[in-house]
Amino acid sequence: MLAAAASLLAPTGLYGSHPGPYAVAHRGGAGLAAENTLAAFERSAALGVTYLETDVRTTADGVPLAFHDRALDRVTDLRGPVAAHPWAHVRRARVLGTEPVVALEDLLGSFAQACFMIDVKEARSVAPTIAAIRRTGTAGRVCVAGGWDTWLAAIRRECGPALTTALGWRALTALIGCARTGSRPPGAIATAPFAHVAWRLGAMGIMSAPRVATRLVSMAHDLGVRVITWTVDDAPSIHRLLHDGVDGVITDRPDVLREVLVGRGMWVPRR
Numbered sequence: 001m002l003a004a005a006a007s008l009l010a011p012t013g014l015y016g017s018h019p020g021p022y023a024v025a026h027r028g029g030a031g032l033a034a035e036n037t038l039a040a041f042e043r044s045a046a047l048g049v050t051y052l053e054t055d056v057r058t059t060a061d062g063v064p065l066a067f068h069d070r071a072l073d074r075v076t077d078l079r080g081p082v083a084a085h086p087w088a089h090v091r092r093a094r095v096l097g098t099e100p101v102v103a104l105e106d107l108l109g110s111f112a113q114a115c116f117m118i119d120v121k122e123a124r125s126v127a128p129t130i131a132a133i134r135r136t137g138t139a140g141r142v143c144v145a146g147g148w149d150t151w152l153a154a155i156r157r158e159c160g161p162a163l164t165t166a167l168g169w170r171a172l173t174a175l176i177g178c179a180r181t182g183s184r185p186p187g188a189i190a191t192a193p194f195a196h197v198a199w200r201l202g203a204m205g206i207m208s209a210p211r212v213a214t215r216l217v218s219m220a221h222d223l224g225v226r227v228i229t230w231t232v233d234d235a236p237s238i239h240r241l242l243h244d245g246v247d248g249v250i251t252d253r254p255d256v257l258r259e260v261l262v263g264r265g266m267w268v269p270r271r
Contacts (some may be wrong), residue, residue: 009193009224013140013162015115016193021266022248023257024051024117026231027068031252035075036066037099038110045111048269049254053117053230055146056104056125063087064104064128068121076101083124104129108136117166117196117250119146126151130158139163145196152192166194167225175225176206179216190223196250199232207232207241217245235260242266 010016025032028040029049041052055068060083072078076093078085090101108116116138120129126147133139133155140162144155149168156163167175171189176197178185197216199207207213207229220227229241230250238249238260251257261267 009190011161011164011193013142013164015141015143015164018051018115019268020226020247021242021261021268022051022228023049023254023261023267024053024228024230024248024250025049025254026053026250026252028052028054028066029252029254031233032255034096034099036068036102037095038102038107039099041107041111041114044254045114047254047258049258050114050269051117051248052111052114053119053250054104054107055119055121056129057082057121058125058128059083059085059087059090061086062128063090064125064132065090066102066104066107068119070121105132105136108132108138108142115141115143117143117145120144120151120155121146123148123151126154130155133159133163143194145194149191164194165192166196166228167192172197175216175220176212179206179212179219182215185219185223187223190225193224193226194228194247195220195225196228196230199229199237207246208237210240210244213241213244213246221245239264 025044027035029044032043033039036054054066056064057067058064071081075095078093093101139159143164145166149170152165152168171191174189175185197207217227226247228248229246232238232249233251233253249257
């Protein structure tokens with residue numbers, strides 16, 4: 001049991017080898033170009049940002065996409081759920097009128113020096129995500145997050161020990177609850193080496209609340225779990241999080257985050 005837990009906290013892939021702080025481009029760098037498009041990922045990569053976050057939704061015919069929303073309406077010129085359209089239709093859509101939607105497999109294959117943080121948005125995307133990671137041979141450069149613990153366990157099992165995961169929703173909710181109340185978290189929640197924790201969830205402050213943030217970082221570190229905060233775009237908040245000891249920041253503005261890290265002498269490009 002202890003050996004199994006240790007293996008979850010120390011995957012063998014490249015993803016977790018960075019000393020931190022992790023600088024992660026949210027949806028590829030949504031403040032630099034249309035979200036989850038190659039244009040956004042390319043602009044972030046040009047800044048030297050090598051940790052790229054994306055989401056997965058899956059088409060009617062089983063093609064996993066780098067796409068956030070359940071429906072296409074908000075950011076493309078198509079209408080309706082992603083799951084209602086075949087890839088042949090979706091690939092003709094344009095994000096914000098200019099950029100094509102990207103298939104996950106194409107994204108993983110396009111940035112050989114990058115690591116990817118993949119937020120699995122739905123159960124039907126678990127198997128296609130596994131297939132894309134296996135076909136591209138990128139398990140060692142991937143951290144899968146954002147799903148139920150059972151989804152993440154299935155992806156780890158199929159992709160092997162090189163794959164990294166973050167805490168699933170159940171474990172993450174327990175950790176946040178302990179940080180808010182000041183109660184001691186059970187060691188059993190340390191099921192992954194990373195916890196991706198929101199700045200805010202609606203009206204509820206999490207990492208935006210200094211006392212909660214300080215407690216959460218301390219609790220997570222005691223469990224051997226590194227804390228990555230999303231989504232933070234302004235320099236003063238990034239400075240405060242780094243002062244509080246977070247291990248990384250997910251941002252729509254990787255240019256701002258890079259400037260903060262350089263200024264603090266904390267910019268460590270992954271080699």
